[in-house]
Amino acid sequence: MASPAKTTKRRGRRQGEPVSREAVLASAKKRFAEDGYEKTTLRAIAEDAHVDPSMVLYLFGSKADLFRAALRLIIDPDVLVAAMNGDEGDIGRRLVVQYLQIWESPETANTMAAMLQSATSNGDAQEAFRSFMREYVLTAVSGVIGGGEQARLRAMLAATNLVGTALLRYIMKVPPLATLPTDDVVRMVSPAVTRYLTADADELGLPDL
Structure with missing residues (x-):
């Protein structure tokens, strides 16, 4: 029994x-x-x-593990990968469009802003955000462009544009970036992201990793 x-x-x-x-x-x-x-x-x-x-x-x-899990509700690596593998525009534009949607959707905008602000002001949150980006987002994005350490570096360089844009536009709200139409931001940021993801390694000056 x-x-x-x-x-x-x-x-x-x-x-x-x-x-x-x-x-x-x-x-x-x-x-x-x-x-x-x-x-x-x-x-x-x-x-x-x-x-x-x-x-x-x-x-x-x-709490840090829960923070990472909650982040995945906002930045789903699988959604980013699906966008990058789409067929509309180049790979950088597809990634930028999907990323900006996270910041502008009523369902995710406030949470994303609060989580990024936490990551820049609290050590535990920063480490949780860093590990989430490294283990999930950068791994997923680099996998689309072939994987390996150079691909991870490319993904990280692209992320500098994406995160920097978000900080200035949505967190600090610095004009004129904060007041431009989203289509303008996509048009201006996408070429740099595409270049980091696809340009010849010698052109970018990437080291052998």
Whole structure:
């Protein structure tokens, strides 16, 4: 009798995890957007998700891990890859369009701004953001252009344009970049991103890695 009961308990936990995980992620996304990384607590996230704080730790391990998971709701590497593999315009334009949509969509704009601001002002958030970019975004983007260390460097150089544009346009709101129509920004930024992703290595001066 003991063995079936034990099996039933394990099965119940597996069935409950996906629902709890989605609820916790939704709560974390909202809390990080409203309160920033430093002021957001796992207890507050758990209360919003109607779960015990121990469940948050069980599902994600730490606040930094939860921050990374919430980031993936905003910047989904699979969506970026799909955009880069599209057939409209060149690869840089497709990536820039998809990236700017994250910043301008009502569903993600405020959260993205809060998370990037947290990453520039809090050490733990910065490390979580850095590892998310390195392990997920840069790996995914570099995979589209062949993979390897040189491809990762190309992806990182392209990211300097994307992140810099976001900081000046959406966080610091510096004109005229902050007030230009999105189509103008795409037109001006895309050539540099395309160049970093596709130009000859010698032209870019890339080192042998």
